[in-house]
Amino acid sequence: MQKAERLLDLAALLLRASEPVSWREIQEQFPDDYGGSGEAAIRKFERDKAELLELGVPVRWVGGDEDLSAGYLVDKEDFYLPDLKLAPEDLALLYLAGSAALAQRAFPYARDLAHAMNKLSFAARAPGASEVAAVAALQLSADDAEGDARAESSARLEALSTAVAAKKRVHIVYAGAERQARTERDVEPYGLYQRGGAWFVAGFCRLRQDIRSFHLGRIVSLEVNAAAPRTPDFEVKKGFSLAELATRESWEFGVHAPVRCRVRLEGPASPEERDSFGPRASWKETDGRAVVEVMAQNQEALLRHVLSYGDRAEILAPRPLREKARKVLAALARRVS
């Protein structure tokens, strides 16, 4: 019997049964697959059971007692997708979140997300959810077929999603931005985060013996450790917080010791400008001018951020950084004149 067929038959058998189904009974129903005695048949069944679990079919073993015989069962309550019982505006949020994420194309577990949207159309009377899933599914398969750079990066994100979930080590070739050289490293991928429209993988880098982030677009090649796919390769280090890392500003990544920097902005700062300096910045506004203070561990990055505001912003302190800003702008002015 083909595997897909066997799994579905098995699921149907267990779903229909009103009592736990004993191992012997299962063997009788699938003589060609689990027949015979010994380890091999049991191992095969256990593998199938694991696959069903991953597909959302909760197969359980229940030990017998006086009233119930021992065996396997699928708890119906625990199998069928329940109604989510959400208020219409919360459903709208879910629906929008899913469709917006799928619209980006590159999203961790994008395929699972498309499946989730299909299921959502059952779970919550969310008309349109399945439409979104359809468009996304089409897009995903089109990306597969094209084999272009976008497909490449979606595939990489998918491979990393799997590695993160299974805690499998990855081997990457990485093209650093600051240094042009390529490096090869083993990374224990802890999580994936998005920033400025790009995805990063964060994890423990064995080469640097520290937590590092890697821009997915600069991963030249990626191999997931294929050995023992169901056995984790690592434990996430205690105290690691993906959200903390993901919301760190570019000038907060440690290149040098922290330096207090001050920046002046013309006019009252808009909410998005305030946002752009991050939650740890402190602000003072006087006479229609805003002065913001941040602790920078990478002054170059802060300089780039300030320069992007053109003449709206100016570095006040420290003096060497101010001098650097002047030099950079003077050099640019010479080029354009």
Add this chain to the structure above:
Amino acid sequence: MTRKAAPPKADARDRLRRVLFLVPYAVRHPGVPVRDLARRCGVPEKQILEDLDFLLGVGCPPFAPDDFLDLYVEGDRVHVALHQSFSRPPRFTESEAAALAAAARALGGEGRERVVRALREAVPRDRRAIFEELLACIFAGSPPAKDSLLGRIEQAIAARRALRIRYFTATRGEESERVVHPYTLAQRLGHWYLWGHDEGRGKALPFRLDRIRECAVDEKRFEPPTDAELARGRLFSEASGPPVRLRLGPLAAAWALARPGQWRVVKRDRKGGAVVEVPGVSDEWATRFALSFGGNAEVLGPPSARRHFGEAVRRALARYPG
């Protein structure tokens, strides 16, 4: 060696996942066309026909005639008699729910934690711990600052009601009142956008969420967008006018070209620098973008963009008297 994007395999798991959706869907929509099922699953019709063939062979031991799925295809339409075992799809797997929950957290809004809780409940009991662990491994972006605004937009999209907004156009530095039929939300290059039909301009346009100054839900309802319109929303910001040309130094090129965007690389030099063209962006955007590389990039053209850049540089330099 780069891992190639593998074509979808006729993998047993993929098939199973598909049919666990197909069967309840067909039960709920009697006579659903094969084409429709194929579209929803993102596979060719041929694949669906093979799946249906496969389903015909699926039963439930001991495989008496009654134990098989009562399924037939008439013309191009699929009928499945109410099937006891697969009347609804299975619960969310942990990765399905985690992906959706991560997306909801990134979108923000007042209901996001309620939504995350509901998703958790919709995962089989034994898998909920894994769901939580997985969710902590995805951070899909910081939600936009103004939650209440987003809440109103979400409601309007769901209820198909028009929005009256006051919108700040950065290129002209002015605000204008608009009536928009909100279609969907999308994230691009780190910003959230509302994609919708602008009544005044008579076409669909993207609106950056952080530039919507005021927003009220109107009584007026609108027709839902077609698939084609929604699909266009995915690729919004149609290019208009000549593309902006930029020279990127080696460092800037390494950063910029790794980001998603509609670049066309015109030239690459041996040291890693590049000349690129970006369609459909304003002079202001080009200036900001070039300056964000701290001297490692400049705007080359068209002349108006080059002028804008030069003036911005000179004005900024004036702030640092030597």
